[in-house]
Amino acid sequence: MDGPSNERIGRATGFGMVAQGDGYWYRPTSVEGIRDVFEAARRSGRKVVIRGSGRSYGDAALLPEGLILDFRRMNNILAWDPETGLLTAEAGVTLEQIWRHTLEDGWWPPVVSGTMFPTLGGALAMNIHGKNAYRKGTIGEHVTEIEVLTPSGRTLILQPDDDAFYEAISSAGLLGVITRATLQMKRVSSGDLRVLPLSCADWEEQFACMERFEGDADYMVGWVDAFAKGKSCGRGLFHAAWYLDEPAERPSSLRMDRQDLPDTILGFFPKSMVWRYLKKLNNRWGMRQINWAKYTASRLLGHGxxxxxxxxxxxxxxxxVPNWQRAYLPGGFIQYQSFVPKEHARRVFAEQFRMQQEARLESFLAVFKRHRPDRFLLSHGVDGYSLALDFKVTERNWPEVxxxxxxxxxxxxxxxxRFYLAKDATLRPEDARAYLGDETLTRLRTRKAEWDPEGLLSSAQAERLGLV
Ligand SMILES: Cc1cc2nc3c(=O)[nH]c(=O)nc-3n(C[C@H](O)[C@H](O)[C@H](O)COP(=O)(O)OP(=O)(O)OC[C@H]3O[C@@H](n4cnc5c(N)ncnc54)[C@H](O)[C@@H]3O)c2cc1C
Structure with a gap:
């Protein structure tokens, strides 16, 4: 049996474990099953939140008392052409399923997040970016077609020449259900990259690295020690990476066994245990030492x-490290990611660090990336940089965070x-209005009135921000 008969009550949490809420879980296996969920919502007078793998950090994929449309059983790869690199799949497939399916044929997803567990639908609903955002943009830019089921019951096939394509992708599950998508994969001749690590003494050097390699590197990312102050503010480790050309017809680097992450550290210590040890160090003192040690190692080992x-x-x-997020229990954590135009980024990020240090709430992990703008509706893209900051949350510090x-x-x-709904847990309605602008919000509401006139699709985040 499909559809509402799968109902159970259970808790949904964001990846950061701060946001949570109980709802009615449904796990359809077909488009008919999804229609049944909307019918159940109408009957019960409740709303529906769509959920992929729940990898958004905040409250984008949960809705207390709502119907949770869990997509993970709609996870079939429907078509794969190793000649053209076009892959069509149901929206519940994960990025992991995709690369495992295509890599041995010499194709890799054009854009991936820092984790392989998001679903294709969740990735499109947030329009994710990777460490190649400045070159390849967001995942939506590599999609040739999507199928959307509107809550009003229409099935739409949308392509990049249609305005609605740019609204459905990036709309955080508020307009319609993306049921399947066709993705143009990226041809690779090797399963390895050439990675160049460069230790940076301060923000100046971090930005200089990004500027030096942005015209050339396939990927770039910077790690930053948020505890370092004064002249060392912004110090950290920058990585640029390039695809490798391997002359062999089918190089062994494309094989699955060459890609699997090891189960142990140093060959004997089970990785599944690591988060328990991390937890002991997951405080201001411990994280200051870890950040310092990582920076010091970056200068001494491998630089250049x-x-x-x-x-x-x-x-x-x-x-x-599996389940590393549990090191933040019991309170969990949030990720605060802001996207700042390039002219202002250095000043804004340095000032954000100063504010954290003054509040004694330094981010335990800070990651720095280069981006470009895009035309999707709820876009987070800018011609500039982003800084993602992980903040530990406790019952006591939450108001201060x-x-x-x-x-x-x-x-x-x-x-x-700009901000990014996949990473948000703290924006207020006025912040969302300010970065999205009235024109965008009007477009969102106009399309919503057309596709979802009864307002069935929602999320805790959308309600917090007044988006629907
Ligand atoms: C460790 C980690 C690293 C990450 N790194 C990055 C990164 O580098 N770049 C980046 O951009 N993001 C990154 N993310 C964020 C993550 O990629 C996004 O939050 C993504 O949306 C998660 O996909 P999901 O399947 O888990 O979706 P969920 O979190 O379950 O849902 C996300 C949104 O999509 C909607 N949705 C889900 N499925 C559908 C569907 N079929 N149709 C319509 N709407 C749908 C939901 O309603 C919700 O609003 C990271 C997350 C983690 C945990």
Whole structure:
């Protein structure tokens, strides 16, 4: 049996574990099953939230008391052409399923997030970016067709020449259900990248690296020590990476066994245990030491020396330690990611660090990336940079963390910057209005009135921000 008969009550949490809520879970296996969920919502007078793998950090994929449309059983790859690299799949397939299906034929997803677990539907609903955002933009730019089921019951096939395509992708599950998509994969002749690590003494050097390699490198990412102050503010480790050309017809680097992440660290220590040890160090003192040690190691080991690394190990570094997020329990954590135009980014990020240090709420992990603008409706793209900051949350510090986020928002908004719904847990309606603008919000509401006139699709985030 499909559809509403799968109902069960259960808790949904965001990846950061701060946002949570109980709802009625449905796990359809067909478009008919999805229609049944909307019917159940009408009957019960409740709303529906769509959910992929729940990898959004905040409350985008949950809705207390709502019907949770869990997409994970609609996860079939429907068509794969190793000649053209076009892949068609149901929206519940994960990025992991996709690369495992295509890599041995010499194709890799054009855009991936720092984890391989998001679903294709979730990736499109947030329009994810990767460490190649400045070159390849967002995942939506590599999609040739999507199928959308509207809550009013229409099935639409949308392509890039249609305005609605740019609205459905990026709309955080608020307009319609993306049921399947066709993705143009990227041809690769090797499963390895050439990775160049460069240790940076301050923000100047971080930005100089990004500027130096943006015309040439296939991927770039910077890690930043948020505890370092004064002249060392912004210090960290920058990586640029290039696809490798391997002359062999089917190089062994494309094989699955060459890509799998190891189960142990140093060959014997089970990775599944690591988060328990991390938890002991997951405080201000411990994280200051870890950040310092990582920076010091970056200066002493490997600086300026390129090395090969598998696509999986480079792309999905955050999957290296399973369940690392549990090290933040019991309170969880939030990720605050802001996107700032290039003229202002250096000043805004340095000031964000100063504010965190003053509040003694330094981010335990800070990641720096280069981006470009795009034409999707709820876009986070800018011609500039993003800084993603992970903040530990406790019952005691939560009001202060939020206050800090709101103060940092002011800097971002004054600089014409943007935010990203996949990473948001603290925006207020006025912040969302300010970065999205009235024109975008009007377009969102006009399309919603057409596709979802009863207002069935929602999320805790959309309600918090007044988006629907
Ligand atoms: C460790 C980690 C690293 C990450 N790194 C990056 C990164 O580098 N770049 C980046 O851009 N993001 C990154 N993310 C964020 C992540 O890629 C996004 O949050 C993505 O949307 C998660 O996909 P999901 O399937 O888990 O979707 P969920 O989190 O379950 O849902 C996300 C949104 O999509 C909607 N939705 C889900 N499925 C559908 C569908 N079929 N149709 C319509 N709407 C739908 C939901 O309603 C919700 O609003 C990272 C997340 C984690 C945990």
């Amino acid at each position: 020396k390129p090395h090969p690394q598998s696509l999986v190990a480079f792309s999905f570094l955050l999957d290296y 939020r206050r800090l986020a709101h103060r940092m928002n002011e800097l971002v908004l004054e600089a014409g910057g």
